[in-house]
Each structure stands twice: as structure tokens, then as C-alpha cells.
Amino acid sequence: MKHPNILAASSAAALAMGATIAPGYVPPEFGRKGEGDAPDIMQLSRDLKAATDKVKEFAEDAKGRLEKGEQLTTKAKESADEALVKFNELSAQMTEIEQKFARFGTGGGKDADRKSVGQQFVEAEDVKSFMERCPSKGSVQFGTKALITSLTTDAAGSAGDLIIPDRQDGIIAPPERRMTVRDLLTPGRTNSNAIQYVQETGFVNNAAAVAEGNLKAQSDLKFDLLTKPVATIAHWVQASKQIMADAPMLQSYVDGRLRYGLAYAEELQLLKGDGTGSNLLGLIPQAVAYNAPFVMAQATMIDQLRLAMLQAVLAEFPATGHVLHPIDWARIETTKDAQGRYIIGDPKTSGTKTLWGLPVVDTPAQTAGKFLTGAFKLAAQVFDREDANVTLSTDDRDNFVRNLVTILAEERLGLAVYRPEALVFGSFPAAA
Known part of the structure; x- marks a missing residue:
């Protein structure tokens, strides 16, 4: 039986007897030729070959003796052990060099x-x-090898899939309109599905001085009982249970967007609702038409709003504000006199939006080229039946089997316009 270490001799011996090494080459890890402790590779190769031959000689001799039934002497065993130790040392050195050659190549010391x-x-x-x-x-x-690029195709050198985008937190929401119409009105609450009120619709005033003993004059009053329904404004979206659980911030984001949607629809209903179907009857459809108390030559937009204020005053309801489209307010603010000076305000300052002493509400909910002037708090009142709220539900059968969540936002409110004559609605002249 062969000694175990004899079996390791083959690969190292092959290198010692058959490997071709460029004369004078030293792997980069050993430093340059002639410098430092660079090994003599050719001498090491010769020593390893001699050690291998000695081990082989011992192996053949031991095999012959064992086949004849002879025992190995102690001296022979000691000689064999010395040969194997020498062989192992040289083999380890040669293996290390072989590995370095494999890493750095055998041609000149620099990898092209x-x-x-x-x-x-x-x-x-x-x-x-x-x-x-x-x-x-x-x-x-x-000619050169393929370059490594940020491409995501399957072409050589494409490494774009390794790039991780710098994802920013949150969701970039679109702009939101500033809601203003509700703030003009008197607030109120109701526990019913309709608003009823008695409105004076006619008054013939025959009051006059009466001589002693004469018949006194009779005046006439007319009343109507009006009923205004409470409208429901609502909308909903669906989302999967998984996304709601995996992205908790999505719930609050959707909540906010749905509430904004309610406020957006509410503003249009309060201002322009036509009263048909489930719609509110808004301020503009119930306002009286603009009718200038007197005619002005070449009346400007600013003049028209002053005459609308006068019309409200003559109806015994002094106006408290104007509702304009932002385009019309910009036209007014940029109006100049004959010397090119701005009439309304100073462009260098950002003053309060007022005209003729009254606040101006500029909102895209108003139609461009139109205006609404009036005593808003005396004219109308908004009643909240159910404040804006958001509800989540999975009760629907289709939702249950598809793992969906319905997110519903709704509110209920009513609008009572007590004094339509306190509101004046008109049109501006077309822009030149």
C-alpha cells in the first residue's frame, strides 16, 4: 500500500517536469526580477523534480519488499519520511507559484x-x-471589448438593471383650488332631509297719513312656504386590501383627495347648482339680474361693480362682497389711467383684494366674464346635515372575493336663499 502523501506527488511533479515557465518572469506579487525575495523558480522546479524522483524510488522499493513479504527497516522508514517532508515543502511552494501564475498569467507581468x-x-x-x-x-x-453601460437591454455590457433609482418619499399631488364661497354664507345645521322657510314674496305698502275720521289704507303682504332639499354629495374609489396594508400612507392620501373632491363639487353646487334632480339650487340661479340704476358713458368693469353695489343698496341690502373669476380680477388690477399708472393698488405690494371697500373673492368656480355682487350673509344660509366623512368597507360580495376595499366619501347639506334680491348677477363687457 502506498504512503498517503505519495498520491499527492502527481500534479506537482507534472509541473516540475513539464511546465514551461518564461525565463526571468516573476509574478507581480513577488516584485520585479532582481528585487526583494523573488524565488528562483527554475531551481525550485529542479529541486522538486529531484524530491519527486526520490519519493518514487522509495515507493517502488517498498512495493517490491511488501510483495515479497519483507518488512521495512526503521532506517528505511526514516529516509522515506525525510523525503516526503522535503517533497511536501517544495510542493507547497510550487503550488503557491502555480496559483499566482494562474491569476496573473505568464506573459510580462501586466494583464492587458x-x-x-x-x-x-x-x-x-x-x-x-x-x-x-x-x-x-x-x-x-x-477594436475593443464591450463597454459596461447603463443600458437595460440584453446587449453585451448592459448593466442598467443594477442601478437603483433614488425614490423620493410621498406622492406628488396636483394643485388644489382654494374654496371660498361657503365662507361668504351664514352657517347652520339641520337634522332633517329638507329645509323649509316662509318667504315674503309680495308687499303692497299703502301706509299714508290719514285725516281724523277718514278710512285708513290697507296694505297687502304675500308669503310662500318654500322647501329646499338636503343634497348628498358623494364619490368613492376601490383599492386592494394588500396595497392598503403594504402602503399605509395611501389611506390618508386617498382620504384627503376624496374630501377635496367633495369640497370642489360643493363649491360649484353652492354657486351654480341648477336645482334639477339631486342638485342644490345655487346662488347665481336665484340672484336678480344686473340692471344699472343709471347709464354711464363707456362704463368700465370697475364702474359696473359699483353700480351693482348701488342696485343692492336700493334693494335695502348693502353688498358685502364680489365674486369674480381670476381672469376678470386680473383685468381690473391691470387697468391703467391715461398716464399709464395702475388704478387699483401698487404692483410692488401685495395688498388685500378689495374694490370699493368690499372684499373680492376670485375663484375659478365663477364663470369668466361674469360677476356676483351682494349681501351674502343676509341673502343665504348653508345647512350641514352630515359633515364630510370617509368610510372604508369590504361588505360587498364582489369586494370580499376579490380582496377589495371600497373607500366612500360623502356629505349632506342644504342651501336656503332667503333674499334673492340681495344678490346681483351680471356680465362684464367683452375684453378688447
Whole structure:
């Protein structure tokens, strides 16, 4: 039976007897030739071959003796152990060198693949030859390996899939309109589904001085009982249970967007609702038409609003504000006199939006080219039956089997316009 270490001799011996090593080459890890502790690779190869031969000689002798039934002497065993120790030492050194050759190659000490593309370009013989011919015209081709790029295709060198985008937190929401119409009205609450009120619709005033003993005059009053329904404004969206659980912030975001949607629809209902179906009857459909108390030559937008205020005053309801579209308010603010000076305010300051002493509410909910002037708190009152709220539910059968959540937002409110004559609605002249 062979000694266990004898079996390890084959690979190292093969290198010792058959490997070709470039004379004078030293792997980069050993330093340059002639410097430091660089090993003599050729001498090491010869020593390893001699040690291998000695181990083989012992193995053949031991095999012959064992086949004849002879025992090995103690001296023979000691000689064999010395040969094996020497062989193991040389084999370990040669294995280390072999591994370094495998890593660094056997040609010159520098790996050409480690050169940059620019270095390979300037060292290319074709490029050198072309540059020596300058300034002659022409072209030269230079081949190089595929570059690593940020492409996400399956082309060579594409590494774009390794790039992780810098994801910012949150959701970028679109702009939201500033709601203003509700703030103009008198607030109220109700526990019913309709608002009823008695409105004076006619008054013939015959009050006059009466001589002693004469018949006194009779005046007439007319009343109507009006009923205004409470409207429901609502909308909903669906989301999966998984996304609601995995992205908790989505719930609050959707909640806020749904509430904004209610406020947006509410503003339009309060201002323009036509009263048909489930719609509120808004302020503009019930306002009286603008009718200038007197005619002005070349009346401007500013003049019209002053005459609308006068119309409300003559109806015994002094106006408290104007509702304009932002375009019309901009037209008013940029109005200039004959010397080119702004009439309303100073462009260098951001003053309060007022005109003729009354606040101006500019909102895209108003139609461009139209205005509404009036005593809003005396004219109308908004009644809240159910404040805006958001409800989540999975009760629907379709939701249950599909793991969906219905997110519902709704509110209920009513609008009572007590004094339509306190509101004046009109049109501006077309812009030049």
C-alpha cells in the first residue's frame, strides 16, 4: 500500500517536469526580477523534480519488499519520511507559484485586460501609425471589448438593471383650488332631509297719513312656504386590501383627495347648482339680474361693480362682497389711467383684494366674464346635515372575493336663499 502523501506527488511533479515557465518572469506579487525575495523558480522546479524522483524510488522499493513479504527497516522508514517532508515543502511552494501564475498569467507581468480603453487606444499600433501621418485625412478602426453601460437591454455590457433609482418619499399631488364661497354664507345645521322657510314674496305698502275720521289704507303682504332639499354629495374609489396594508400612507392620501373632491363639487353646487334632480339650487340661479340704476358713458368693469353695489343698496341690502373669476380680477388690477399708472393698488405690494371697500373673492368656480355682487350673509344660509366623512368597507360580495376595499366619501347639506334680491348677477363687457 502506498504512503498517503505519495498520491499527492502527481500534479506537482507534472509541473516540475513539464511546465514551461518564461525565463526571468516573476509574478507581480513577488516584485520585479532582481528585487526583494523573488524565488528562483527554475531551481525550485529542479529541486522538486529531484524530491519527486526520490519519493518514487522509495515507493517502488517498498512495493517490491511488501510483495515479497519483507518488512521495512526503521532506517528505511526514516529516509522515506525525510523525503516526503522535503517533497511536501517544495510542493507547497510550487503550488503557491502555480496559483499566482494562474491569476496573473505568464506573459510580462501586466494583464492587458486591465488597461483602460483610452490606454489601449493610444498604444494601438494602427492608431500610432495614423497619428504619424497627420495632418493627412482618413480614418482608423480600433477594436475593443464591450463597454459596461447603463443600458437595460440584453446587449453585451448592459448593466442598467443594477442601478437603483433614488425614490423620493410621498406622492406628488396636483394643485388644489382654494374654496371660498361657503365662507361668504351664514352657517347652520339641520337634522332633517329638507329645509323649509316662509318667504315674503309680495308687499303692497299703502301706509299714508290719514285725516281724523277718514278710512285708513290697507296694505297687502304675500308669503310662500318654500322647501329646499338636503343634497348628498358623494364619490368613492376601490383599492386592494394588500396595497392598503403594504402602503399605509395611501389611506390618508386617498382620504384627503376624496374630501377635496367633495369640497370642489360643493363649491360649484353652492354657486351654480341648477336645482334639477339631486342638485342644490345655487346662488347665481336665484340672484336678480344686473340692471344699472343709471347709464354711464363707456362704463368700465370697475364702474359696473359699483353700480351693482348701488342696485343692492336700493334693494335695502348693502353688498358685502364680489365674486369674480381670476381672469376678470386680473383685468381690473391691470387697468391703467391715461398716464399709464395702475388704478387699483401698487404692483410692488401685495395688498388685500378689495374694490370699493368690499372684499373680492376670485375663484375659478365663477364663470369668466361674469360677476356676483351682494349681501351674502343676509341673502343665504348653508345647512350641514352630515359633515364630510370617509368610510372604508369590504361588505360587498364582489369586494370580499376579490380582496377589495371600497373607500366612500360623502356629505349632506342644504342651501336656503332667503333674499334673492340681495344678490346681483351680471356680465362684464367683452375684453378688447
